[in-house]
Amino acid sequence: MSPRRLLQGQLAVITAGTAGIGLAIAERFIAEGATVVVTGTSAERADAAARRLGPQAHVVISDAADLEDRAIEEWLRDDGRAVDVLVVNAGRDIASTRIVDTTPEDFDTVADLNFRGGFFTLRTVTPLMSDGGRIVLVSSIAGHNGGPGHAVYNATKAAVRSLARTVTAELRDRRIRANAVSPGPTDTDGFDQFTGGSAEFRERIIAQIPVGRVGRADEVAAVVTFLASEESSFVAGAEIVVDGGMSQV
Numbered sequence: 001m002s003p004r005r006l007l008q009g010q011l012a013v014i015t016a017g018t019a020g021i022g023l024a025i026a027e028r029f030i031a032e033g034a035t036v037v038v039t040g041t042s043a044e045r046a047d048a049a050a051r052r053l054g055p056q057a058h059v060v061i062s063d064a065a066d067l068e069d070r071a072i073e074e075w076l077r078d079d080g081r082a083v084d085v086l087v088v089n090a091g092r093d094i095a096s097t098r099i100v101d102t103t104p105e106d107f108d109t110v111a112d113l114n115f116r117g118g119f120f121t122l123r124t125v126t127p128l129m130s131d132g133g134r135i136v137l138v139s140s141i142a143g144h145n146g147g148p149g150h151a152v153y154n155a156t157k158a159a160v161r162s163l164a165r166t167v168t169a170e171l172r173d174r175r176i177r178a179n180a181v182s183p184g185p186t187d188t189d190g191f192d193q194f195t196g197g198s199a200e201f202r203e204r205i206i207a208q209i210p211v212g213r214v215g216r217a218d219e220v221a222a223v224v225t226f227l228a229s230e231e232s233s234f235v236a237g238a239e240i241v242v243d244g245g246m247s248q249v
Contacts, residue, residue: 006229008033011081013072015039015064015121016090018049020188021138024217025087028225030056034085039064039072064090064117073124082130085228088118089138091157093194096149107152114156122167126176135178136227137164138220139239141247143182157182161239168237177236179227184243185214210245 012029016022017038026036030053038053039062040046050059062071076083091114097106118137126135142150143157160180167178185191185205191214195201206213220242226232227240241247 005031005033006225006231007085010034010084011037011079012085012087012228013037013039013076013083013125014087014089015062015072015118017087018042018045018059020190021183021186021217021220022087022089023049023052024221025089025224026053026057028218028221029085029228030054032225032229037072037075039090064121065113067116067120072121073128076125076128083125083128083133084130085134085136086122086125086129087136087138087224087228088121088160090114090117090121091138091140091160093150093153098149099151102152110152111156114153115159118160119163122163126167126171129174129176132175133177134228134232135164135167135176136224137161137167137178137180138224139180139182141182141184141241141243144247164239165237177232179232179235179237180239181220181223181227182239182241182243183215183220184241184246185209186217186220186242187214188217208246209243210249213244215242215244 007029012034014022014026014036017026018040026038029036035056037058039060041063046059046061060071060075063069094106094109137160139161140157142154143161147154164178164180223240223242
């Protein structure tokens with residue numbers, strides 16, 4: 001008898017699913033039997049992701065920060081199936097900028113995608129979800145700390161975590177559960193950009209992590225898969241931190 005797959009026959013939407021953690025989530029969902037719809041803003045990355053993920057994936061060019069962008073809604077309405085799992089993963093930061101040096105444009109660049117975009121993704125997709133569906137919001141341990149130079153990113157990730165509580169409360173009659181995953185340093189292109197490729201900076205970060213290394217994207221994907229499946233059937237409005245203990249001890 002073949003092992004039971006956690007997401008067999010289900011439809012999952014993953015924003016920013018063409019690279020990094022989002023791509024790892026898409027790969028794991030497919031391995032668990034799901035059909036995935038992933039979004040991305042780069043045509044080049046979208047093509048590469050489509051080739052890598054194979055026929056169980058549909059890649060849609062869409063920008064969560066652009067409220068005029070209706071690509072994902074149009075795809076879902078054309079397809080006609082209810083969404084079983086939604087992963088709100090899109091997010092960005094900019095170069096380290098202290099509050100006194102942050103321009104309105106800098107603020108909007110981060111907040112429009114991380115919070116505003118995620119909020120309106122929820123508004124768009126939740127009416128198209130099946131009752132009993134699951135939502136996973138990708139936050140960050142930055143939502144709990146006060147890392148200087150990243151005030152907007154930190155605050156928006158705290159807001160994302162907060163949404164898991166409100167969404168769970170608002171959708172309780174439909175039995176839709178929302179939870180948050182907060183990764184720490186994870187070995188992706190985004191982390192390389194954060195460290196500026198500095199091996200010394202990377203080692204300083206690793207020194208703060210009890211398990212002695214940065215995380216892997218597939219390790220975050222494993223936790224997202226747990227929350228996206230019935231394995232987490234009594235977990236709602238919660239947050240799981242995936243940071244090797246960095247923020248916990």
